[in-house]
Amino acid sequence: MSVTAAQGFVASGVVAGIKSTGAKDVSVVVNEGPSKVAAGVFTTNRIEAAPVTWSREVVSDGRADAVILNSGGANACTGPEGFADTHRTAEHVAHALSQTGREVGAGDVAVCSTGLIGLRLPMDTLLAGADAAITGLSHDGGDAAAEAIMTTDSKPKTAVAGRDGWTVGGMAKGAGMLAPGMATMLCVVTTDAGIDAATAKAALASAVARTLNRVDSDGCMSTNDTVLLMASGASGQTPDPSQFEAALTEVLASLSRQLVADAEGASHDIAVTVVNATTEHAAEEVARAITRSNLFKAAIFGNDPNWGRVISAAGTVPEEVAPFDPTLIDVSINGVQVCRAAGVGDDRDLVDLTGREVTVVVDLHAGDATATVWTNDLTHDYVHENSAYSS
Amino acid sequence: MSVTAAQGFVASGVVAGIKSTGAKDVSVVVNEGPSKVAAGVFTTNRIEAAPVTWSREVVSDGRADAVILNSGGANACTGPEGFADTHRTAEHVAHALSQTGREVGAGDVAVCSTGLIGLRLPMDTLLAGADAAITGLSHDGGDAAAEAIMTTDSKPKTAVAGRDGWTVGGMAKGAGMLAPGMATMLCVVTTDAGIDAATAKAALASAVARTLNRVDSDGCMSTNDTVLLMASGASGQTPDPSQFEAALTEVLASLSRQLVADAEGASHDIAVTVVNATTEHAAEEVARAITRSNLFKAAIFGNDPNWGRVISAAGTVPEEVAPFDPTLIDVSINGVQVCRAAGVGDDRDLVDLTGREVTVVVDLHAGDATATVWTNDLTHDYVHENSAYSS
CATH class of the missing domain: 3.60.70.12 (L-amino peptidase D-ALA esterase/amidase)
Known part of the structure; x- marks a missing residue:
């Protein structure tokens, strides 16, 4: 209605x-x-x-x-x-x-x-x-x-x-x-x-x-x-x-x-949730840095649980915007904690990325604020639809 | 040597x-x-x-x-x-x-x-x-x-x-x-x-x-x-x-x-030059906003002189960072002034984007400072190389 x-x-x-x-x-x-x-x-x-x-x-x-x-x-x-x-x-x-x-x-x-x-x-x-x-x-x-x-x-x-x-x-x-x-x-x-x-x-x-x-x-x-x-x-x-x-x-x-x-050309819907940030704004800014990373988005298209690209993107947020200790970051992708304390965590082969919805949880260990930002993966179809037709 | x-x-x-x-x-x-x-x-x-x-x-x-x-x-x-x-x-x-x-x-x-x-x-x-x-x-x-x-x-x-x-x-x-x-x-x-x-x-x-x-x-x-x-x-x-x-x-x-x-998967090298900005920093920030736009980069891959995507990206830079009147912006792509005063300029069909090097000049009409930022286009090969292999 x-x-x-x-x-x-x-x-x-x-x-x-x-x-x-x-x-x-x-x-x-x-x-x-x-x-x-x-x-x-x-x-x-x-x-x-x-x-x-x-x-x-x-x-x-x-x-x-x-x-x-x-x-x-x-x-x-x-x-x-x-x-x-x-x-x-x-x-x-x-x-x-x-x-x-x-x-x-x-x-x-x-x-x-x-x-x-x-x-x-x-x-x-x-x-x-x-x-x-x-x-x-x-x-x-x-x-x-x-x-x-x-x-x-x-x-x-x-x-x-x-x-x-x-x-x-x-x-x-x-x-x-x-x-x-x-x-x-x-x-x-x-x-x-x-x-x-x-x-x-x-x-x-x-x-x-x-x-x-x-x-x-x-x-x-x-x-x-x-x-x-x-x-x-x-x-x-x-x-x-x-x-x-x-x-x-x-x-x-x-x-x-x-x-x-319904995003054009997308094959995954990705929810990036940042938890234990100092403020909701800090959580949101870190989540946005990740959702704006072409490398991260391309990795998800390739069903690759690439936690290195997640924390590299998080690391670009200035400390005055989001205070956290970079060496403490944990990352879970679809429930598997692939990164622990900014290093290798559980076996990445355990992550199943074949479904459309992907959940990435980044734990900053800095406070108790949370925010989720949604994005899509970067796909061949995205490039095709945005290059083949003028707009 | x-x-x-x-x-x-x-x-x-x-x-x-x-x-x-x-x-x-x-x-x-x-x-x-x-x-x-x-x-x-x-x-x-x-x-x-x-x-x-x-x-x-x-x-x-x-x-x-x-x-x-x-x-x-x-x-x-x-x-x-x-x-x-x-x-x-x-x-x-x-x-x-x-x-x-x-x-x-x-x-x-x-x-x-x-x-x-x-x-x-x-x-x-x-x-x-x-x-x-x-x-x-x-x-x-x-x-x-x-x-x-x-x-x-x-x-x-x-x-x-x-x-x-x-x-x-x-x-x-x-x-x-x-x-x-x-x-x-x-x-x-x-x-x-x-x-x-x-x-x-x-x-x-x-x-x-x-x-x-x-x-x-x-x-x-x-x-x-x-x-x-x-x-x-x-x-x-x-x-x-x-x-x-x-x-x-x-x-x-x-x-x-x-x-x-030598950028992976790229088919164009793009120089975005912003001229007549109030400061070199302002010029650089506007140029960066354009070089970070996936839509702009995908358009260049498609040999599409899409000036709308250029000025839309320029328009995301806050006024306190780069003061300019958005209604005055001119855009030239490979020498053709396709956008005049934020509106339609010369015939976009005159733009030849078949070469590897692309020159985009954005005139802010706000001062006399200039900066150039280089980027590449967003291509199928970029997505492929960054999704098909882990890194």
């Missing part, structure tokens, strides 16, 4: 014709209230696409009434003309929604785009698609919306967390953060819980930091990455902020896991 | 039998003076191999009389026993050299190792090889020494800069920094110029920063990386420090270029 699992939302996904494949390519999600609370998290890339600039401004006052999303074109690196296209799209959607009896201002319509960089969007096609999507809005349109934001994704990603009287539901696209340049991550989450803008903003920042931001393969967000949260209050329930954050985190964790599982 | 191009040095390279292939695997280089000045630059990885710990201490007083280098085993992650092996090697070499009439203390013998991580060295084989190498020391042994430090290198790397009455010569090994975990970079440079320890240390740090440290593919040094400079003063000439640094930089730049050209 995706973004229409929560009460107070309508959505749709249609074939506008932006994609040459004839697949669905325009989604609209509308918050019918009574509340119109919204929050967003956006790419930290300084090269940001026009829709990111626009949508960041839209949610800056804690409100958004609707979002339109298109695949088939990122509207990034398109200059002032690209920004004008985004602005025009929001105005068009606001006007079309108003004609259906929903009074919406353009400044409350977020816009998300994904696809090729450096190309203008085909505006006539997009706006005609927006009209069709608005005509098709329904209380069970969440799945169609999730389908229409796909690019190289092999399947739609949706998740729902039901609570006693209120619900959080979401959709995401992205064929793995492995390829952020072509696989922009877009995510829309809706809830019928009654929360205020400050709660929405804080909960979203915290939940994203522990879920989507811990899917990390090459360390940089794309030009278009966007996570939007919209809250209607339609359930009449007002959960405790911590309860809400837990449900939101559950939905985003599920969507994150689905992104990893 | 490599390390024996300068007067006052003898060297050799022999087959000890550490490598199963029967190739040369032990080198010795000895400074016969009159001066025994030395300086070193070592890996910043906190997981450092035993020989790095040892050699860092050896050169800390600005003196080294000899260095023994072995391929076939890195002596990394081998614990206190591994350190004892290194110590024993230095003592053995010092004793054997003293028997040839060269009075050398073990504390003045540097040790370098390269090869697999996590395995103890075969000490009997290594020490017998050391004896053979010391017996074979000669004034024209530089090429044999350069050959014996190779691992997956396809050819030895040597360079010489001759000046009026004095010389700098060097050797290096490393099949590209692309694969630092298996392709440790080792480099020994000798000179007969009369320089003091402070000049040697300062010149080496400065020259390495602009040459070897600007060959960057996955951003981390290995556990064993070592650059040693030894100065005999045998020419009787005392160049100006800036003249010496220029000659040293020339030798290290040549060796760096040879490392890039």
